[in-house]
Amino acid sequence: MKPATHPQVDYGITVDGRDITRKIDPRLISLTLSECRGGEADQLDLVLNDADGMLALPPKGALITLKLGWVGQALVDKGSFTVDEIEHSGSPDQLHIRARSADMVDTLKQRAEKSWHGQTLGDIVGEIAGKHGLSPRVDNRLAKVEVDHVDQTHESDLNFVSRLAKRYDAVATVKKGHLVFLPINGTRSSKGELLASASISRADGDQHRFHTADREAYSGVRAYWHDPKKAKRRGVLVGLSGNAKRLRDTYGSEADALAAAKAEWQRIQRGAATLELTLALGRPELIPQTPVRVSGFKPAINAITWLTVKTAHTVSDGGLTTRIELETADSKSDDGKVEDVQADDAAPEASE
Template structure:
């Protein structure tokens, strides 16, 4: 799996810091495996460290504290390293014999404040600005496409009722065809079509893989969507219909009844719901040599599988460095050019 226009450097490299201190050299002889999982769709990243502890250091003077902050960079020597961000130790597990310590870590941005349910009313504001307000609240930098202000959905009033901020933002994003993730101090917030239109960051061929699987389905794939809402001014039930970009093999229609403010919002919600269901028409799972380019939100070009070839959006990526198998990356992706 090579980034377009580059080549693979064979020596993996990683940098691990603990409470701001680089401990890579100290722990290298102990590391059995490092696993980093990256996702979109508002899901937080995860980090797991698996350490051989025959010296009992991790059970004694090095015993970690829950909540301690660790960070990881991973890639190949001489190339750019993937900044996985900061994580807090959430769970400590000791197995034996032989003695193995596992540190399971969650993204450090998930603070107690972020886990608190809030009630907030937003008025005359767009969905991208709401994402920006939530990002600033937690010291995150909002990253979005420059053109999205043109496609932003503006609400006369939308209320977050007893929800955590990211739960509320996830609901808005899903209803209006956006995706987001938080990584390395950034809230990355994009329209799904904008993500899908970006050029492939890497080409993956059959010979690049250790294993693969594809799935092509018709269940819950729709030919059109109809969104109906009650108009408080006319006292009528208004319906907005949108067709799928590609005819669905089932010919089924997705029907939704929900609240919205106007016909424009109804159309956006109908398009979003249709896209959400139909975007999983073809998906793939690929495992191969480690590649720091393969992160959630990037597109890849798959080649060598005939009718299943095409551009795929990475929805999750797992990077693993293991003493037994070296550096590997596995991805779950969905086709975006069908």
């Protein structure tokens, strides 16, 4: 009987178009790619052995591309990254290179001021995308949502569009020249393709951590808006009133307040259970937003449909491992109801 063979990690790295994979392979101490759902740029960390002092420091702004996988299989394209931090330490001498997703346009981080009135999410995201030379990709349903009023006050476009995404329980990110705005619980990718779900068995991993919080800690969410017809502050409630979380902001319309309350209620429900997994055999195809089903755990854990929040793929002496953070994908909200604000509701305590 032939001895079992273990999969061998494989990767490809270029710097400014030059393939340096074989050059750095004998020097590689670790490679870690951290991917987030939205707002934050994906981050690539390379730690290289420079005991002989022969490594040149890469220039800031250098463009790194990464492909990751296993020998004998097609490598997964993990994107492009711009070098923005370099550290040399010793002894023993090591070079640490940190690069962040090249998709993040620097101008997105510049502060701006603007008020938006009666425009759809599609219009707003489209205008911001065009301003930075990006193409918008907005979910069809979200694109039609009308925003009564929202202010951008001394705030970067990146922060503003991320805040807008949070209000509508969406994810906003930049991918390959597109400003993407999609619902968190959506079933399609930024290209409009159906997201393939992943199956993970307990046998695939070394470690896991399941945590459940009291879903009943909050019974619902209240948000507030100013009703110009009645010249008074009013509220909307999603869920039940018993121990409802109250949002701090006062919104410009009933529709805006209701959208914010629904989004927060869905976030609360998704956070009711979390699962962290470290996979001994890395799965580089796993990315944030991937739906996941698990098996081999407790029945209550296996029964949950999970949604990927963060991934970290690491190459080291131990091969290729993947760490993923999951939250429950099951979140829903009712249509909500309008309330007149009572005296004890005058001071909402929670931020959006």
